[in-house]
Amino acid sequence: MLSVIIPAYNEEQMIPKTVSVIDGILCEAHIDHELLFVNDGSKDSTWEKIEEAASTSRSVKGVSFSRNFGKESAIFAGLSKASGDCCVVIDCDLQHPPEKIVEMYRLWEQGFEIIEGVKSSRGKESGLHKFAAKSFYEIMSNAVGFDMSRASDFKLLDRKAINVLLNMNEKNAFFRALSSWIGFKSTEVEYDVREREVGTSKWSTRSLIKYAVTNITSFTSAPMQLVTLLGVIVFIVGLATSIEAIVRFFQGTAQPGFTTVIILQCFTGSFIMFGLGVIGFYISKIYEEVKGRPKFIIDKTV
Incomplete structure (x- = not known):
């Protein structure tokens, strides 16, 4: 059986x-399936709509969080509650083309x-958003060791891979990086991102930045290496300035004043504070992991 996990906010x-x-596409393809919606603490009547759908369709199931825990938690909740031999994760807004699920399933049947699911195009995005996305995926690609520039959450996983993730x-x-990092026999299916039919994106600029920072720091320690890099830069600048000051002193051309000292103090102070900020962020992540709180809390199911 195929489980289709659909996070909804x-x-x-x-x-x-x-x-x-x-449901129509999978029934037409004669694929035994379940549609598992995960209500991520929605503030509208999303859960009521899921309950209505479950009352009229035997294939629909639902899980509702006690509050908003985020898309990653919704995906893992879906994986933990799915009954299928394989699972597909797809967005509720249908920007991921559902007909590609059949193609993915046939590839799964082949072993x-x-x-x-890799993006052949990213749809309509602003120049700033494309630049930010490119920078994010370059960092993640270096961390993971393979190209993630076209990666997405739209993918099918065998039960073996699901168990490893859980x-x-x-x-x-x-999820997007871990599901690729674990290995196993893999292939790709290209798709074009579609425009949303109704409503608007639930991702604000602030939430996207938070999402990017959280995922970068959870998967790679690369930002911590910036502290070392900044230390090297400060050392080189300080060394060059010190040599210049010594040469001027022996030449008798040294000027009174503390301009150089002030500049060095400003550079050094800013780099130290930046470095402490990066280290502090990682310490906060360690703190969250040590507390051992669950990824999500389920309030009810249908």
Whole structure:
């Protein structure tokens, strides 16, 4: 059986359409399936719409969080509650083309254990958003060791891969990277990102920045190396300035004043504070992991 995991946050307008489209495609392809919606603490009537869908369709199941825990937690909750031999993760807004699920499933039947949905295009995005996304994926690609520039959460996982992910105890788990990092026999399916039919994106600039920072720090220690790099830069600048000061002293051309000292103090102070900030962020992540709180709390199911 195929489990389709669908995280949903304030998607009351899309629930009926999503059920109808995905259920119709999979029934037509004669694929035994379940649609597992994960309500991520929505503030609208998303949960009520899921309950209505479950009352009219035997394939629909639902899990509701006690509050908003984020998309990563919703995905892992879906994986933990899924009954299928394989699972597909897809967005509720149908920007991921549902007909590609059939193609992924057929590849799984051929023996592939992870089928990655990769973007052939990113749809309509602003120049700033494209630059930020490119920078983020370059960092993640260097951390993971393979290209993630076209990666997405839209993918199919075999039960073997799902069990490996569920056995990881990380609280700040980055599904998009971890599902690729674990290995197994993999292949790709290309797709074009579609425009949202109704409603607006739930990702604000602030939430995207937070999402990027959290996932970068949860998967790689590269930002901590910036502290070392800044230390080297300060050392080189300080060494050059010191040599210049010594030469001027012996030449008798040294000027009175503390301009050089002030500049060095400003540079050194700012780099130290920046470095402490980066280290402090990692310490906060260690603190969260040590507390051992759950990734999510389920309030009710249907």
